[in-house]
Amino acid sequence: MKKTTKFALGAVALIAVSAGVAGVTSYAILQSKDTKNASFYEEFQTATPAKYAAFDTSKMQPVDLTQAAESSLNSVVHIMAIQRSKTKVIQTQPDIFDFFFGDGRGRQQQVQTPEQKGFGSGVIISKDGYIVTNNHVIDDADEISVKLHDGREMKGRVIGTDATTDLALVKIEGDDFPAIPVGDSDALKVGEWVLAVGNPFNLGSTVTAGVVSAKARGLGANQVESFIQTDAAINQGNSGGALVNAKGELVGINAMLVSPTGAYSGYGFAIPTSIMTKVVTDLKQYGTVQRALLGIGGRDMGREEFPEEIRKEQKELGIGYGVQVVEVQEEGSAAGILKVNDVIIAIDGEKVETMASLQGILAKKRPGDKVKVKVFRDKKDQEFTITLKNAQGNTKVVKKADMELLGAAFREVPAELKRQLNLGYGVQVTGVSDGRMADSGIRKGFIILKANGKQLRTVQDLEDVMKAASQSPDQVLFMTGVYPSGKRANYAVDLAQN
Numbered sequence: 001m002k003k004t005t006k007f008a009l010g011a012v013a014l015i016a017v018s019a020g021v022a023g024v025t026s027y028a029i030l031q032s033k034d035t036k037n038a039s040f041y042e043e044f045q046t047a048t049p050a051k052y053a054a055f056d057t058s059k060m061q062p063v064d065l066t067q068a069a070e071s072s073l074n075s076v077v078h079i080m081a082i083q084r085s086k087t088k089v090i091q092t093q094p095d096i097f098d099f100f101f102g103d104g105r106g107r108q109q110q111v112q113t114p115e116q117k118g119f120g121s122g123v124i125i126s127k128d129g130y131i132v133t134n135n136h137v138i139d140d141a142d143e144i145s146v147k148l149h150d151g152r153e154m155k156g157r158v159i160g161t162d163a164t165t166d167l168a169l170v171k172i173e174g175d176d177f178p179a180i181p182v183g184d185s186d187a188l189k190v191g192e193w194v195l196a197v198g199n200p201f202n203l204g205s206t207v208t209a210g211v212v213s214a215k216a217r218g219l220g221a222n223q224v225e226s227f228i229q230t231d232a233a234i235n236q237g238n239s240g241g242a243l244v245n246a247k248g249e250l251v252g253i254n255a256m257l258v259s260p261t262g263a264y265s266g267y268g269f270a271i272p273t274s275i276m277t278k279v280v281t282d283l284k285q286y287g288t289v290q291r292a293l294l295g296i297g298g299r300d301m302g303r304e305e306f307p308e309e310i311r312k313e314q315k316e317l318g319i320g321y322g323v324q325v326v327e328v329q330e331e332g333s334a335a336g337i338l339k340v341n342d343v344i345i346a347i348d349g350e351k352v353e354t355m356a357s358l359q360g361i362l363a364k365k366r367p368g369d370k371v372k373v374k375v376f377r378d379k380k381d382q383e384f385t386i387t388l389k390n391a392q393g394n395t396k397v398v399k400k401a402d403m404e405l406l407g408a409a410f411r412e413v414p415a416e417l418k419r420q421l422n423l424g425y426g427v428q429v430t431g432v433s434d435g436r437m438a439d440s441g442i443r444k445g446f447i448i449l450k451a452n453g454k455q456l457r458t459v460q461d462l463e464d465v466m467k468a469a470s471q472s473p474d475q476v477l478f479m480t481g482v483y484p485s486g487k488r489a490n491y492a493v494d495l496a497q498n
Helices: 067-071 094-099 273-286 308-317 354-360 417-419 459-472
Strands: 012-018 078-082 088-092 107-113 116-124 128-132 145-147 153-162 167-171 193-198 208-218 225-230 242-243 250-258 267-272 296-300 323-328 343-347 370-377 380-387 408-412 425-433 447-451 476-482 488-494
Touching: 012 425, 067 208, 067 242, 078 128, 088 153, 094 488, 116 193, 116 250, 128 208, 153 273, 167 273, 193 250, 208 370, 225 250, 250 273, 250 370, 267 273, 296 354, 343 354, 408 459, 447 459, 459 476
Parallel strands: none
Antiparallel strands: 012 250, 078 116, 078 145, 088 107, 116 128, 128 167, 145 153, 153 167, 193 208, 193 242, 208 225, 225 267, 242 250, 250 267, 296 323, 323 343, 343 370, 370 380, 408 425, 425 447, 447 476, 476 488
């Protein structure tokens, strides 16, 4: 089943370039509880970056990309994400007979979903089998199959995912895999030649060439993004594949294309390795990304599509680039330091021109990092040192919350019990041991109807809400439900981990 994400850009569609599967369960495995912040190169057995003595871009000679293509092909894999057949209970829309002879809510019907397969690409980044791909390639997959360039097929397991940046880390078992050297995406220059390597349309290994068209591009596709834009042809199936420079180094993970038709017609977009290395290192070490937030709401300066009153307000600020601060969050990193209508123009000496470039810089930081923020205030430059915090408003390591933290077992409510209690949905607690559920007073048999306001129909629904809650500032799971006796109850489950 093709899985796409579309965003209207005039007559242009923004498409996640994979044929992914949806509606199934993924499993993230926490690899390490060590709280020491390791670098990417300490965490992964990377290949040695390529060095060519004769390589000199200043000479502006035609670039020979054959060596870069040959070496990178071996590091790019084909990924098949499999959604197994499942029995689902759906609620039908009520008809006139339901209103007169039923409860007016429609009827429940069991349906069998067919097995579905989606395809994408991935890049081997370490000799011991760690692979980077896009989150949307393997999102909710029951099974992942990885095919190497030499024809070997292996099972892959998900180490961690990050929907915010659309990245995922997968592991295959073995050693001495052809890892690609990881280059510095910050060093890329507009106009520089790059290769896009992947498996478009499920055809197998394919290489296309183009130039870097722009950097720090924001598309509104992900919560955090600072894309490399290229005119190297990227099509469906290229998702998770490699963007490679002329030295054969990985500089980006191909993720999106802009197209009015769904196929390549101009530009593709890749997640830079400056973001990728931080994200996958966190996924390997903590199971979740340690995300640093500045704690402000902002908007680009000088956008023509802004209403006239905003453009007039920005003109009075006296600068034509940067990020205008429109909100300073209480208890956030910038509270008491930055002010509304400050214009952020640099962080740690790196120029900030747009929200996308600001996100790209912050995506490389961790909570606890101190950054120097230069702002334009009262028509002059001022610089402040700010300690970055996480979404919880502190600098502690955020650990991945899994179902084991709850200390309970669950099942979908059986049809007979739903009929007896006149319920349309719910997840039942079938056992409680030591854990957060017991600490909150929840007993065996409790039927959770809603968690943090979301109706629960499957155990996966509960897991999804719990994961989202564990990353929220409150880190609390509010549950409402009923016991088989008919007694209703409400609980607050603390998900914070010391």
